[in-house]
Amino acid sequence: MKRWLLLLLGLATVGAFAASPALRSAAIMQLRSIAEPLFEKGASTEPRFDAFYAGMVESLPPQEKVEHALELAINRREGASEYVMQNAQAWRGTFKPTDRLKTLINTAGDSPLIEVRMASFEVYLAEYDLEKSVAQVDRLLQQMANDPQGSGAWALWNVAIIGARGVDRERIHRELLSALHTGDESLRRWAVDALAKFGGVESIAPLLDVAGREKSAIVRERAFCALAQSGTFHVAERYEAVPGLYAIAADANADRQSVAWAYQALREITGIHDLQDDAVQWHARLGEANLL
Structure with a gap:
């Protein structure tokens, strides 16, 4: 709903943006004054790691797949940690240790969320080709x-x-x-x-x-x-x-x-x-x- 309101507000000010700088500035201020109360301070979207994101990750080369999936988990994309935990063992032997991956694993391992820490462990095990047995x-x-x-x-x-x-x-x-x-x-x-x-x-x-x-x-x-x-x-x-x-x-x-x-x-x-x-x-x- 918020997104549609902003879209309508934006369309209403198109003409003003095409006009003089003074009118453009006034239009921006007017848009902000109306739109800002629609949102709580610090609020942001929290999209789930749904089929769309899973498909996007699956389409990546192996190295990028692992790194991007773990990055989404670190960014608290709901469901991303579970995706990593479910698939990490299948990634064994398909990717290599890199500085970027090491940083991601360390960052995830220090996360306040236990599921993100567990995801980092799974990638770590897969990185060194260690099976859970x-x-x-x-x-x-x-x-x-x-x-x-x-x-x-x-x-x-x-x-x-x-x-x-x-x-x-x-x-x-x-x-x-x-x-x-x-x-x-x-x-x-x-x-x-x-x-x-x-x-x-x-x-x-x-x-x-x-x-x-x-x-x-x-x-x-x-x-x-x-x-x-x-x-x-x-x-x-x-x-x-x-x-x-x-x-x-x-x-x-x-x-x-x-x-x-x-x-x-x-x-x-x-x-x-x-x-x-x-x-x-x-x-x-x-x-x-x-x-x-």
Whole structure:
């Protein structure tokens, strides 16, 4: 309806545009004064990824198809993420890694929308020709066992993503938990990031344990980030971390940096941004929200 009103308004001012500059300016101002109230501030169209867009993407060469589909998902075209997730495995071997694709995958992986993150994972798996299967998990874990220093981080990250897509979750979760206790600080950090990618409520408690007990500040920070905003946790799953995060924040024996990270994670999860780092105030507010 808005589109038709603007069209009619535009036709009504055609003559004025053909006239003098003064009349043209007046016509533009008149058009704006009438049209602007038709729209809410910040409103925009949100077209769906329907058959038209699917057909347009399908007609593109393989490389452009993958990149454009992921770009539409990043731009929140409704249905685009689902399209990518449904078709990415079929794209394996048809496209190559490029700087543009790497940027798109990273951007999608940092999206606030979990479905866009999942779409980035699917393209990532397809980019490296990794199938979502138990056999692929076997190969990756064997690769890690053969060369933990060189391939451990890579293997953990990939099995976590495959697990996030519903494949062999119990075994993958056990492997990720085992990696959290390795003597290699770098590998523990990658295990934390992998656990965030893996997601699921079963990963909340292990990450809280890392946040509260890990000796390495770098690894602890990654655990707080995982609980607060990264990875594939749903909002309801992040709420499960609130009591544990509050316990760290209120712990008189916790180091100052961990306390600061805990409060920041609480803000990210709950949306409460009007409280200082004060345990009494947070306890009252979280109690009111039934989060403790």
